[in-house]
Structure formats: C-alpha cells, structure tokens
Amino acid sequence: MTCPHCNHSFPLTWGRYAQSPLSRHTCPSCHKLSKFKLTLAYCLLVVVSWVALFALIFGLTALLLPRGAQVLGLYYFLGLYLIGLVFLIPLNRFYDEKFRKLEKVDDAGAGDVP
16 A cells, blocks of 8 residues: 555555554554545445355355255354355455555545545
C-alpha cells in the first residue's frame, strides 16, 4: 500500500487488516488517515465471490447428500457463512493489498457516512 499523503509504501499485514474493518489505515510514516477507494470492480469481486462459493456448496450438498435429506436449516446457513468467511477473508486481504488504492481522508471525518 502507498500512503496518498507522503507516498510511503508499507505492507498490509494481518494486524493492520484486522484493526481496520472499515478499510481505514494510518500511515506508519506520517500517521495520517487514509482509506481504500470503493470501486465497482471491488464490489463485483465481493458479490461474485460470495455467489460462487454459495453455488459451489449448494451444488456439493445436492450431489453428496441423499435425496430428501433436510439440511436447509439455520445451522446449515450459519455453516455456509462461516465457510465463506474462512475462504473469502484471505482473498479480500490479498485484493486490498495488491489492487486497491488508498485515498486521503480529512481529519474532520468528512468521509464518514452519516
């Protein structure tokens, strides 16, 4: 990642990733706040990834379980969600570090959503 304020390059470590669930990062050099741009490509990646993962798991469930088995309960969907998190969080971190660009955030928080 490159700071938009001072052009300092720094890695997106798992610690930084975990501490910024809203994609806001503080530069270790100038200590100014910046955030990732929200682009259409990123939104499509997230939606397509979740849909593909759910389709794969639904398909495997339909193929591997005997016909008429009742598995579509609350625990099934909770399991789907947890499996999705395990697979898609590392994908999201990789995409954030390699392809997304940081943009400036003013100190007053004008970039916040009301």
